Amino acid sequence: MIIADRKSLEEIQDMIKEYKKILLVGCKGCVTVCNVGGAKEVGVLAATLKIARKKDGNPIEIDEKTLERQCDPEYVEQIRDIFDQYDAVVSMACGVGPQFLSEAYPSQKFFPAVNTKFFGGAVQHGIWEERCAGCGTCVIHYYDGLCPIARCSKSLQHGPCGGSAGGKCEIAKDVECIWDTIVKKKMEQGRLEDLRTLRAPKDWQTARDGGPRKSIREELVQ
């Protein structure tokens, strides 16, 4: 899923400093699962902002709404009747949400309350890690289900580099060297041969480098 972190209170306060009445919109998708932008977090942020503004002698009115998903026009429609009652709308969804909202309601102003970070999952309660770089051409089968494109700091296809030590990456002691893990897994399985193949330079056209991407499923297009 998409993992996000909430922006700092100061940054959010600064974005909305000139507004008196805002709508704070959460999302029941990924950001609910990673505890950053669901109904609960919408409530907490709304309360915090109201208290801070009241303390500054500049109270703000905040209404809360959490949509099924903000990346789906059908659910984005759920604020059609109310969107223009506010000075601005703050979205707690990933970067997709405020954009879908902006496109659906061109006359309103939208602000992001979170920083969208990566595709990953929870490795333990409260800790999420990156697993996929969305490069558009999955190659994890070459590396025993582990992705060096997303998880090697240099996206090496022929690792590990000389900076790998004690299973850790050269950039920081708390960063796993995924190449160390890949090689050890292959050695344990007696399949080191698999890693002897030379890999051609990656075709990045399917990644962001080919321009903004689109996925078309002909059978579903009406």
Add this chain to the structure above:
Amino acid sequence: MKSGSNLEKILRAGHFAFTGELGPPRGTNVAVVREKAKHLVGMVDAVNITDNQTAMVRMSSWAASLIAIEEGLEPNYQMVCRDRNRLAMQADILGASALGIRNMLCLSGDHQQFGDHPQAKGVFDIDSTQLIGMVKKMRDESKFLGGADIDEPPKIFIGGAANPFAEPHEWRVHRLAKKVRAGVDFVQTQCIYNMERMRQWVKESVDMGLTEKVYILAGVTPMKSVGMARYMQLKVPGMDVPNAIIKRLQGVDKKKVADEGIKIACEQIEEFKEMKGVAGVHLMPIEWEHKVPEIAERAKVLPRPVV
């Protein structure tokens, strides 16, 4: 001859090669490059010109390489995958070759988090093994990576790096094998302090038949102080400094530590001259270029052969 470089000629003639290193300045101070170069002329067969080493901005490697040529040195032009995509790399390879650069060292590069521009976007379009393959394709097939024909291919002796000390150890020789298959002509190793591990890795390379296809130059960096040894042991990724080295440096009079460091380096070089599978030494005296003549003299690698 693939490139006709001096380094290639020396190695092909079976001489024990001796290469040095020169870090470009953090500015346009050409005098610094010329001054460093003076100490190296006649002492080494080729000199590595580093490319934004440790991810710190410096004068470009090809520009400093041209200055080195003017000073009578043969450059080994380093290129890292961190700062350039395949278009920029191929353009610079053509330019370098056109202007007389004949050796290249293909590296991944220290991650940008190390340097003074950690905010930079790391390119890593291709990796060091793929860079080796790309230069080979340009040189031997006269083709760009994209497949189009090159009008006059570059003449480059292709180098790479090898680190016998990075982990997992068992994999290191296989990684060298991959670079050999990609087309590397010579490799220079990480600074060696753990001789036992080095002997093991070289033996594995010999046993796999790799040393018949690639020239291995052993990396040597004399320790200047106990502090430097400790720093390298603890802070430099991929470096393996045994405690015995530190103890030996601590065991001499403070004024003689640097001399002891050179003594250790010379002992290593003597062993490498005799080690089957090692074709030369790559000396990396960090900011100690003026000591190279003394080290070369004491290591008995002078005069350098003329081929």
